[in-house]
Amino acid sequence: FCFRKGKTPRRPAPKKPSNNQKDPVGVYCRVRPLGTEDEECCVEVISSTTIQLHAPDGLKANRNGEFKETQYSFKKVFGIKTTQRELFEEVSKPLVEDLIHCKNGLLFTYGVTGSGKTFTMTGSPGQGGLLPRSLGMIFNSIGPFQAKRFVFKPDDKNGMEIQNQVDALLERQKRDSQQSVPKTPSSRQRVDPEFADMISPEDSCKAEGVDEDSSYSVFVSYIEIYNNYIYDLLEEAPFDPIKPKWNGAGTPLRNNTEFIPPQSKILREDQNHNMYVAGCTEVEVKSTEEAFEVFWRGQKKRRIANTQLNRESSRSHSVFIIKLAQAPLDADGDNVLQDKNQVNVSQLCLVDLAGSERTSRTRAEGSRLREAGNINQSLMTLRTCIEVLRENQMCGTNKMVPYRDSKVTHLFKNYFDGEGKVRMVVCVNPKADDYEETMLVMRFAEMTQEVEVARPVDRPICGFAAGRRQRNQERGALSQLLQSLPSLPPCEISDPADDHTFPRVIECLEKRLKVRQMLTEEYNKAANMLKSMLQELDGKLVSKENFIHEQRGKLGEKDKMIQNQKNEIDRLEKKSKMLEYKIDILQKTTNIYEEDKRALQHELESREQRLHRELSEKKRMETRLQGMVSDEKLRWQKECTGPPVRPLHRRSHSAGAERWVDHKPPTNVELDTVMQPTVPNAIKVTAPSEKALSKCDKYMLTHQEVASDGEIQTKLIKGEVFKTRGGGQAVQFTDIETLKQETPVAPSRKRRSSETGPNQEEHRDGDWSDVETRCSVAVEMRAGSNLGPGYQHHGYPKRRKP
Numbered sequence: 001f002c003f004r005k006g007k008t009p010r011r012p013a014p015k016k017p018s019n020n021q022k023d024p025v026g027v028y029c030r031v032r033p034l035g036t037e038d039e040e041c042c043v044e045v046i047s048s049t050t051i052q053l054h055a056p057d058g059l060k061a062n063r064n065g066e067f068k069e070t071q072y073s074f075k076k077v078f079g080i081k082t083t084q085r086e087l088f089e090e091v092s093k094p095l096v097e098d099l100i101h102c103k104n105g106l107l108f109t110y111g112v113t114g115s116g117k118t119f120t121m122t123g124s125p126g127q128g129g130l131l132p133r134s135l136g137m138i139f140n141s142i143g144p145f146q147a148k149r150f151v152f153k154p155d156d157k158n159g160m161e162i163q164n165q166v167d168a169l170l171e172r173q174k175r176d177s178q179q180s181v182p183k184t185p186s187s188r189q190r191v192d193p194e195f196a197d198m199i200s201p202e203d204s205c206k207a208e209g210v211d212e213d214s215s216y217s218v219f220v221s222y223i224e225i226y227n228n229y230i231y232d233l234l235e236e237a238p239f240d241p242i243k244p245k246w247n248g249a250g251t252p253l254r255n256n257t258e259f260i261p262p263q264s265k266i267l268r269e270d271q272n273h274n275m276y277v278a279g280c281t282e283v284e285v286k287s288t289e290e291a292f293e294v295f296w297r298g299q300k301k302r303r304i305a306n307t308q309l310n311r312e313s314s315r316s317h318s319v320f321i322i323k324l325a326q327a328p329l330d331a332d333g334d335n336v337l338q339d340k341n342q343v344n345v346s347q348l349c350l351v352d353l354a355g356s357e358r359t360s361r362t363r364a365e366g367s368r369l370r371e372a373g374n375i376n377q378s379l380m381t382l383r384t385c386i387e388v389l390r391e392n393q394m395c396g397t398n399k400m401v402p403y404r405d406s407k408v409t410h411l412f413k414n415y416f417d418g419e420g421k422v423r424m425v426v427c428v429n430p431k432a433d434d435y436e437e438t439m440l441v442m443r444f445a446e447m448t449q450e451v452e453v454a455r456p457v458d459r460p461i462c463g464f465a466a467g468r469r470q471r472n473q474e475r476g477a478l479s480q481l482l483q484s485l486p487s488l489p490p491c492e493i494s495d496p497a498d499d500h501t502f503p504r505v506i507e508c509l510e511k512r513l514k515v516r517q518m519l520t521e522e523y524n525k526a527a528n529m530l531k532s533m534l535q536e537l538d539g540k541l542v543s544k545e546n547f548i549h550e551q552r553g554k555l556g557e558k559d560k561m562i563q564n565q566k567n568e569i570d571r572l573e574k575k576s577k578m579l580e581y582k583i584d585i586l587q588k589t590t591n592i593y594e595e596d597k598r599a600l601q602h603e604l605e606s607r608e609q610r611l612h613r614e615l616s617e618k619k620r621m622e623t624r625l626q627g628m629v630s631d632e633k634l635r636w637q638k639e640c641t642g643p644p645v646r647p648l649h650r651r652s653h654s655a656g657a658e659r660w661v662d663h664k665p666p667t668n669v670e671l672d673t674v675m676q677p678t679v680p681n682a683i684k685v686t687a688p689s690e691k692a693l694s695k696c697d698k699y700m701l702t703h704q705e706v707a708s709d710g711e712i713q714t715k716l717i718k719g720e721v722f723k724t725r726g727g728g729q730a731v732q733f734t735d736i737e738t739l740k741q742e743t744p745v746a747p748s749r750k751r752r753s754s755e756t757g758p759n760q761e762e763h764r765d766g767d768w769s770d771v772e773t774r775c776s777v778a779v780e781m782r783a784g785s786n787l788g789p790g791y792q793h794h795g796y797p798k799r800r801k802p
Contacts, residue, residue, distance in 0.1 A: 022452035026075050026423045027445050032116040033080040043430035045079045056432030072442045088133040096137045097207045102344040103456045104420025111427035112437040113355030121352045128198040131350050136204035136288045147215040152325040158276035160325045160343045215336045219282040219323040220291050222298035225407045226316035227374045229264040233298030234281040274414050314354045315371045323347040381406035383444050389451045418454030699731045714739040
């Protein structure tokens with residue numbers, strides 16, 4: 001058997017109230033001034049929400065060689081003349097108000113190295129940044145309502161516990177008695193002059209709507225993320241006077257006072273599935289000066305270095321967490337309610353991200369190169385998470401957001417999942433050298449604005465009546481007033497003649513009566529005032545009820561209207577679906593017609609090409625025939641202009657009698673017209689049959705005429721046999737040859753001029769004169785056609801293949 005170790009079941013997440021309202025991430029832009037006036041600038045503020053980037057000289061942004069200008073929009077743009085107070089009023093003040101009203105917030109600065117992120121967050125002497133101004137606003141708002149120290153105590157699990165007054169007093173005494181543990185600075189002590197100018201109480205503002213019936217305590221913690229490890233900047237290095245400290249090489253240190261690097265912390269998840277840094281130091285502070293002094297103590301431990309681009313470049317991401325714990329007072333309004341479930345803890349994270357940088361510009365080496373790589377990797381992970389969130393929201397996908405790839409994104413995943421507002425301040429250095437890095441920052445900021453975060457839900461309020469703290473204060477004032485009344489003198493009378501006791505008693509009672517009358521008058525005034533207030537509230541309540549009734553009536557009408565609109569929308573949707581179905585059918589029909597049209601067009605084009613070829617062939621043949629006709633006419637004209645032709649004597653082979661005919665010159669190239677003499681009662685010669693032609697590949701016609709002087713003319717018409725399309729045979733004549741014999745011996749004997757040598761003058765059959773006329777015209781003779789009188793045909797058998 002195989003036993004498997006069971007896994008611990010995951011604790012189900014608490015049901016959160018659903019809230020469909022979402023707000024986009026608020027992205028602001030701040031432009032720092034140039035270092036020198038003659039330095040080239042690549043950023044221009046066009047309006048309060050838009051900036052424009054210009055490509056610097058020598059950098060072509062596109063292939064055409066033109067400068068490309070791009071514009072980017074933000075929620076608000078702060079120019080070089082913007083003060084720290086104006087920036088705080090617009091960006092950080094709403095987050096502080098939400099913090100006091102039990103809502104979380106995240107504010108981080110983003111930009112390239114040297115763009116002014118640390119100045120925006122921390123500030124400089126005389127110009128406090130967002131962090132000290134936020135602390136000042138918090139303590140100005142809750143100062144009179146703060147609980148005593150150790151009433152609220154962290155439970156090391158991202159929660160708060162409530163102690164009674166006795167336990168809190170013992171904790172305070174224990175803390176004061178431990179001399180080895182450094183005390184947190186007191187607000188009564190003199191402020192460190194190193195950062196005293198960063199805190200200006202006169203510039204601090206106050207939040208409205210603070211619950212006076214609650215008690216508050218502020219806890220701060222300060223961490224840094226260096227090379228993707230989390231370190232506590234407020235942690236005190238442990239001191240052991242007996243055991244020596246050892247360095248990395250295995251040898252003891254010279255003294256125990258040397259700096260020992262703190263241990264890295266880990267991230268954990270609390271019972272509400274919120275991420276927190278386990279074992280992080282949380283210091284309770286009671287004033288702005290005390291809180292900022294704690295911050296300054298951790299700021300000195302933060303890792304910074306000198307690079308080519310920034311003299312004090314942050315080499316880590318710093319996170320300053322302000323945690324506000326508040327709980328309602330009890331029914332008497334004297335002490336904090338001893339119920340842990342009534343404690344509300346909200347926090348505001350102020351993050352100063354390290355700047356992205358290129359090692360080619362900073363020339364970083366060794367550890368600096370490793371730091372730059374880890375910084376860029378964490379910023380790239382943040383960009384990837386934002387891209388996935390944007391894609392999930394815009395495309396409806398459900399891709400996993402890679403929060404765990406970096407400690408920065410893993411720590412703040414709850415904010416992007418709807419646990420508070422998210423604000424980002426993009427710091428821009430307008431110098432031309434940072435143009436390419438600034439463009440990448442602008443693209444990331446533009447993409448971040450498209451991410452929406454669920455609006456935090458208001459937390460439930462305690463069910464006690466309001467004004468408990470004020471009533472408790474009034475009771476204390478009344479008890480003090482009663483204690484201030486004159487005490488009664490001794491009333492014992494031992495002597496009947498005592499005339500002093502009664503007057504003293506009467507005088508004391510009269511004083512008490514006056515005080516009572518005064519208190520009665522004040523009470524009546526307060527009662528009348530309360531009565532008038534109640535009457536006024538009753539009138540307002542009645543008017544509110546009437547208004548609610550009217551609004552309910554209007555709401556009913558709106559519901560009916562909405563229902564009618566829903567019905568109309570359903571009808572239109574059905575109609576739209578029907579039209580879409582028809583459109584699909586028409587689209588399919590159109591596609592079929594288009595295919596048929598393309599096929600027909602293709603066939604038409606092929607036929608047009610074939611017709612064009614036939615027409616061109618016809619024109620070519622016409623041109624060729626016209627040339628042949630013109631040549632034949634010229635030849636016949638030459639023959640006709642010679643001596644007159646006497647009647648020819650033709651011997652008919654069939655009748656054996658001699659007949660005389662008048663020979664007329666032919667006027668056409670057609671065979672029947674050119675070669676047919678007008679001989680009466682002439683015998684017509686018929687062309688051979690297809691069977692006879694199929695055995696021949698060449699064919700020749702002979703035509704012989706005898707003149708009156710005995711001259712014999714013999715015409716040899718030569719041709720070739722070919723097959724027709726219908727499967728028959730036809731003859732195409734290509735050559736005409738004319739032979740003349742002046743003194744023939746026997747008319748039946750004929751010789752071709754080609755059989756006689758060129759120098760032979762006498763022949764056995766008589767003297768021959770060879771006159772040859774050739775023509776390139778093709779005359780076609782079909783099998784079985786009528787050739788006319790005087791023609792004889794001769795077929796040449798096909799040659800056999802060897």
